[in-house]
Amino acid sequence: MSTSKLGTFEAILLVLSILAPFTVISLSRTMINETKSSVLINIIYITIICLVIAFLIYKLFKKFPGLDILDISQYVGGNVFKNIIGFIFIFYFIITSSIFLRSFCEGLKVVYFPYTDIVYVILLFIIAIAVTNTLGFNSTIRTTSIIFPFLIVSIILLFVGNLNNFSFYRIFPIQGDGFENTFLLGLTNIGCFAGITYLYFLPPLLKEPKKFKYVSILSVLLSGLFIIMCVATLLFMFSIYISTDEIMPLFSVSRYIEFGSFFQRFESLFLLIWTISFCCYLSISCKFSTQILKKIFNLKDSSQLIYILLILTFAIALLPKNYSIINYFETNIYRYLSLALIFLGIFVLVLSNLKKKAGG
Amino acid sequence: MNSILKKIFIIIIILVFLVAFNTSYSALNLDNLAFVIALGIDVSDTKEIKVTFQFVKAPSTTEGSNQESQIIEDSVDANSIANAINIMNTYFAKRLDLSHCRIIVFSEEIAAHGISNYIYTLMNDVQVRPSANIIVSKCNAEYYIKSCDPSLENSISRYYDLFPDSSKYTGYLTNATIGNFFNSLICNYCEPYTILGGVTSSNSGSSQTANVDDSDVQSGSSPISGTKGVENIGMAVFKHDKLVGELNAIETVCFNILKKDVDSFIISIPDPNNENSNIDVFVTPLSKSKIDVKIVNGSPYIKIDYYFGAKVYSVTENSSYLDENSLSAISNSCNKYLESVLSEYLYKTSQEFKSDVTGLGKYVISDFATNQDFENYNWTDNYINSTFDVTIDTNIDSGVLLTKT
Numbered sequence: 145m146s147t148s149k150l151g152t153f154e155a156i157l158l159v160l161s162i163l164a165p166f167t168v169i170s171l172s173r174t175m176i177n178e179t180k181s182s183v184l185i186n187i188i189y190i191t192i193i194c195l196v197i198a199f200l201i202y203k204l205f206k207k208f209p210g211l212d213i214l215d216i217s218q219y220v221g222g223n224v225f226k227n228i229i230g231f232i233f234i235f236y237f238i239i240t241s242s243i244f245l246r247s248f249c250e251g252l253k254v255v256y257f258p259y260t261d262i263v264y265v266i267l268l269f270i271i272a273i274a275v276t277n278t279l280g281f282n283s284t285i286r287t288t289s290i291i292f293p294f295l296i297v298s299i300i301l302l303f304v305g306n307l308n309n310f311s312f313y314r315i316f317p318i319q320g321d322g323f324e325n326t327f328l329l330g331l332t333n334i335g336c337f338a339g340i341t342y343l344y345f346l347p348p349l350l351k352e353p354k355k356f357k358y359v360s361i362l363s364v365l366l367s368g369l370f371i372i373m374c375v376a377t378l379l380f381m382f383s384i385y386i387s388t389d390e391i392m393p394l395f396s397v398s399r400y401i402e403f404g405s406f407f408q409r410f411e412s413l414f415l416l417i418w419t420i421s422f423c424c425y426l427s428i429s430c431k432f433s434t435q436i437l438k439k440i441f442n443l444k445d446s447s448q449l450i451y452i453l454l455i456l457t458f459a460i461a462l463l464p465k466n467y468s469i470i471n472y473f474e475t476n477i478y479r480y481l482s483l484a485l486i487f488l489g490i491f492v493l494v495l496s497n498l499k500k501k502a503g504g
Numbered sequence: 505m506n507s508i509l510k511k512i513f514i515i516i517i518i519l520v521f522l523v524a525f526n527t528s529y530s531a532l533n534l535d536n537l538a539f540v541i542a543l544g545i546d547v548s549d550t551k552e553i554k555v556t557f558q559f560v561k562a563p564s565t566t567e568g569s570n571q572e573s574q575i576i577e578d579s580v581d582a583n584s585i586a587n588a589i590n591i592m593n594t595y596f597a598k599r600l601d602l603s604h605c606r607i608i609v610f611s612e613e614i615a616a617h618g619i620s621n622y623i624y625t626l627m628n629d630v631q632v633r634p635s636a637n638i639i640v641s642k643c644n645a646e647y648y649i650k651s652c653d654p655s656l657e658n659s660i661s662r663y664y665d666l667f668p669d670s671s672k673y674t675g676y677l678t679n680a681t682i683g684n685f686f687n688s689l690i691c692n693y694c695e696p697y698t699i700l701g702g703v704t705s706s707n708s709g710s711s712q713t714a715n716v717d718d719s720d721v722q723s724g725s726s727p728i729s730g731t732k733g734v735e736n737i738g739m740a741v742f743k744h745d746k747l748v749g750e751l752n753a754i755e756t757v758c759f760n761i762l763k764k765d766v767d768s769f770i771i772s773i774p775d776p777n778n779e780n781s782n783i784d785v786f787v788t789p790l791s792k793s794k795i796d797v798k799i800v801n802g803s804p805y806i807k808i809d810y811y812f813g814a815k816v817y818s819v820t821e822n823s824s825y826l827d828e829n830s831l832s833a834i835s836n837s838c839n840k841y842l843e844s845v846l847s848e849y850l851y852k853t854s855q856e857f858k859s860d861v862t863g864l865g866k867y868v869i870s871d872f873a874t875n876q877d878f879e880n881y882n883w884t885d886n887y888i889n890s891t892f893d894v895t896i897d898t899n900i901d902s903g904v905l906l907t908k909t
Contacts, residue, residue, distance in 0.1 A: 255630055256528070258528060259527040259528045260527060260528045264520075264521065264524035264525065267521075309683075313866035313869060313870070316869040316870040316872070317869060317870070317872045317873055317874050317878055318870070320874065321874060321875055383687055383691040396634075400634055400635065402635060408635075
């Protein structure tokens with residue numbers, strides 16, 4: 145990874161690629177269920193807070209140019225502290241990617257492969273990631289750069305194609321379940337901006353480290369816009385008091401799109417784009433985990449580590465007994481985990497800045 | 505050596521995936537599927553429901569022959585839709601596929617008992633399109649489906665595709681889909697509705713309803729004598745999942761006007777110059793129309809201000825549509841007529857049906873700060889106390905081609 149430096153645009157796309165598949169699979173639904181009709185206000189509020197967090201991260205990183213969170217944690221507490229922080233991040237990256245892989249594959253199985261064992265559907269993704277990682281990180285980044293505009297187009301098409309089915313009155317009552325739910329309990333939705341956790345590893349990867357400020361702020365801002373677009377589509381489309389839960393809700397939205405009686409059934413195209421986008425996310429996640437392991441164990445060659453991590457991802461993806469466990473993780477654990485990681489990073493950065501200040 | 509091992513590994517992987525995905529591919533292979541284009545659900549004498557399936561058998565492609573698609577209908581008594589499909593899978597030795605199912609028909613009897621279980625089950629099926637139309641039939645669903653014989657279309661599935669479009673230029677039916685029905689079931693400010701279907705009186709053998717206006721017709725009692733068999737005029741109104749009433753053609757026009765789902769329609773209004781005759785006008789709703797809902801003394805006060813442009817369609821000898829006074833008189837007559845039918849429609853839905861099928865609750869939801877406040881108000885139950893104030897402003901500007909005879 146250290147040999148493949150990222151341009152500013154590529155770095156922004158990388159952060160967005162982390163968030164996009166989650167939003168498409170389940171986050172939009174989770175956010176609506178949490179805050180009901182006030183979800184759009186909540187997202188704007190959360191985006192502003194995340195922008196402040198991104199700016200804070202940039203400020204705290206300013207004194208450590210070219211270093212990532214592991215280097216900084218080594219500076220703060222030595223190797224032991226670095227290893228602890230490293231393993232926490234690996235745990236987060238592997239667990240989230242495994243569970244979301246399982247969730248996405250469950251959706252694919254329901255729609256297209258009803259008679260195929262889930263093991264093979266997951267294995268297909270695992271092999272795809274193994275191949276992309278042997279081709280190098282650049283190939284993943286380039287694929288992300290190509291596929292992400294298509295992903296954006298698919299989300300815009302979802303919105304525009306369903307305008308006839310929208311009821312804009314669904315943003316009312318404006319406070320949703322109340323002020324407290326929207327602005328206090330709704331703070332947990334900060335965890336939906338999972339891309340922030342990847343910002344901690346970006347500085348050494350940037351071609352122009354000085355542009356870390358633009359990368360962090362723009363990526364959070366665009367993430368907010370992306371989430372708003374997805375959530376608005378879902379909110380205007382379906383009743384917020386939905387007591388039912390749908391697998392891949394945005395896929396359900398895509399089934400409503402019809403332009404006359406000739407242009408119908410766009411969902412297959414959408415699913416193809418989302419599948420490639422999901423592969424990009426998994427590949428990025430595995431690559432980051434590999435690099436953390438490489439730093440922890442001071443390895444020169446990390447090329448074989450990826451296979452171990454992939455086997456681990458595969459095994460964890462198979463662990464949930466049924467969809468309810470995946471759903472529980474998506475709705476209850478994931479956001480809190482992301483939130484904890486975001487604030488852990490800030491905590492380490494604050495400690496390092498204090499140490500630097502104390503040391504003169 | 506390494507390269508050979510890699511190639512062997514790749515071949516093994518490909519073989520494994522070929523075997524693994526083969527079952528899904530085979531099961532969804534066109535040769536193994538029978539495409540259902542219409543699904544009917546009736547009450548059964550022996551089991552829970554009687555499910556009717558309609559298929560189209562693809563025409564033979566023998567050179568020189570011009571065979572039409574053969575339409576097949578079969579029914580089965582079962583305790584659930586899934587069981588019915590399963591039995592038919594065995595009967596046809598093919599897997600029934602609902603991805604091309606265009607209409608889902610419920611008989612009046614089953615709709616009166618509640619259909620939420622069937623709707624949830626069908627929406628749970630990945631094959632069922634949310635855009636499939638949903639119909640409540642005045643007769644048996646089986647009879648409705650078997651009577652459907654489109655006279656102007658070669659393909660019955662094309663007829664199913666196109667017939668709801670007539671709602672845009674007649675307003676006599678509404679494009680009710682299973683997706684919308686499902687959404688309305690879980691909505692707390694609107695109620696579900698379906699298309700009202702029936703078999704033409706000449707086919708069913710029942711007597712036509714006499715002495716009704718042209719616009720008071722509805723499926724099952726219309727004055728149509730045709731070859732098509734089925735007719736779709738009017739709509740069925742639900743309170744949650746139970747059928748509570750039916751709307752005739754002009755009431756469905758009112759529904760479509762308020763939902764802003766109709767581009768134009770023709771109505772017969774009293775001729776201001778002759779009490780015993782009517783004038784047909786071609787009406788186009790204007791976009792500046794407005795609905796305002798307020799809660800006054802705990803009851804909804806619903807103010808409806810609608811604007812229409814119109815042209816006189818029926819012309820007789822000595823008609824003059826260039827005279828300002830004459831046009832103004834016709835406009836006033838049109839206003840009175842529309843105000844009257846809209847008020848009647850609204851009071852019918854609120855007091856007789858007790859169902860906000862138009863979804864007027866959405867106009868008041870912005871007055872409530874939180875969901876809890878709105879739920880406490882209980883809009884669906886309070887809708888029966890509504891007061892309606894309908895104001896119509898129609899501007900009749902001329903005849904269509906002839907302005908004076």
